[in-house]
Amino acid sequence: MADSLSDADVLEELKQWKVNRPSKPSRLLPKSGFGGPADRSYTLKNGKVRKFLQHEEQSVGINLGWTDDAEPSTAAKVARWFFARSGASDKPLVYGETLAIGNGGSPSFIRNKKRTAGVDLDWSTTPVFEWKLVGGEPGTTIDPADYLAIYNEKAGEFLIFFNRTAGGDIGWPSSKTWGEQIPDVVVEKAKKRAEKILLG
Numbered sequence: 001m002a003d004s005l006s007d008a009d010v011l012e013e014l015k016q017w018k019v020n021r022p023s024k025p026s027r028l029l030p031k032s033g034f035g036g037p038a039d040r041s042y043t044l045k046n047g048k049v050r051k052f053l054q055h056e057e058q059s060v061g062i063n064l065g066w067t068d069d070a071e072p073s074t075a076a077k078v079a080r081w082f083f084a085r086s087g088a089s090d091k092p093l094v095y096g097e098t099l100a101i102g103n104g105g106s107p108s109f110i111r112n113k114k115r116t117a118g119v120d121l122d123w124s125t126t127p128v129f130e131w132k133l134v135g136g137e138p139g140t141t142i143d144p145a146d147y148l149a150i151y152n153e154k155a156g157e158f159l160i161f162f163n164r165t166a167g168g169d170i171g172w173p174s175s176k177t178w179g180e181q182i183p184d185v186v187v188e189k190a191k192k193r194a195e196k197i198l199l200g
Contacts (some may be wrong), residue, residue, distance in 0.1 A: 005121050006053040012163060013099065013136075014135075014149040014158045014160065014162060014173075015047075015135045015148055016047050016048050016088070016147065017044055017045070017046060017047070017082075017131070017147060017148055017149065017150050017159075017181070018043075018044075018045045018144070018145075018146070018147050018148070019042045019043070019044060019081070019142070019144055019148070020042060020043055020045065020046065020075075020145075020197075021039065021042050021043065021075075021079050021110060021124045021144075022043075022072055022075045022076045022079060022171055023039065024144070024154045025142070025144055026052060026144070027092040027093075027141055027142070027143075027177045028042065028083065028092060028093040028142050028144055029090070029092055029093065030083050030084055030085045030089075030090070030093060030099070030101065031081075031082050031083075031084065032084050032127070033078070033082075033084070033102070033104060034082060034103075034104055034105055034106075034108050036082070037097055037174030040082055041079050041080050041081065041140050042079055042081045042082065042083075042144075043078055043079045043133040044081050044134050045070060045075075045116070046066075046148055046161050046165060047168070048160075048161040049068065050070055050071060051067045051068070051069065051073075052067040052074065052078045052137045052143055053065075053066060053078075053081075053170065054066070054067055054078040054080070054103075054181065055103055055104055055137050056167050056168065057081070057182060058118070058167050059166060059167070060117040060118050060166045060167040060169065061115060061117055061118020061119060061121075061122075061164075061166070061167030061168055062115075062118060062119060062121045062167075063168075064083070064121070064168040064170060065168040066168070066169060067174075071190045080104045080115070081101065081102070081103050081104075082101075082102050082103075082108075083099045083100070083133075083151065084099060084100040084101075084102060084109075084127045085097065085098075085100075086098070086100075086129050087121075092142070093103065093108050093133065093139055093141070094138075094139050094141055095132075095133060095134055095135065095136040095137060095139065095140055095142055095148070096132055096133075096134060096138030096139060097132065097133075097139075098129050098130065098131065098132055098153065099132065099133070100123065100127060100128050100129050100130075100131065101131045101150075102127070104158050106193060107123035107124055107125040107130050108124075108125070109123065109124040109125070109126065109127050109153070110122070110124070110128075111123075111128035111130060112122045112152050112154040112155045113135065117166065117167060118166070118167035118168065119162070119168070119170050119171045119172065119175065120155060120166070120172070121170075125187075127149050130152055131150060131151065131152055132150075132151045132153065133148050133149075133150060133151075133155070134149045134150075134151050135148035136148070136151050141157065144196075147181050149192050152161060152172075157172035157173060157174060158172065158173060159171075160172065160173060162175045163176070169196075177198050
């Protein structure tokens, strides 16, 4: 079945995100940090779970999770995502450009980083330019009304909703459940212990 899917079908499946604001802007604009113009902070709504991604304390993994609903009042509270570009251009964001993604105060920026549990993401105090918003013609202005895909260049994967038994329900298409991750963790710890014994 999966082999019969076209590239367009796969991309449509990955286009899970809508970047917007309660005020419904006609374009998305960058800013270098959370302290920039408030109207350049956005919500990240996922079409699979139909809720907003937000900063949320987790027992494992990065502190990200989902709102209880997608009401306008909730959107107003969690419109804290922003996009930084490496240059000084103030033009609207376009599909395919490499960006840094941030949320709220310091540390704001999310980046790819290996974890033993949860999605391979971590926080950074400085912008990490490794993200692309894709789903439209590269170089064209992003329409906030459209769903798009979020791609991490370092991971080589798309960020998606992923139902976890522990940690925030986000991941990559290659993500594993907690039960699937446990053997990997055990093997890695055994390997490190063996190296310590053998190498001193």
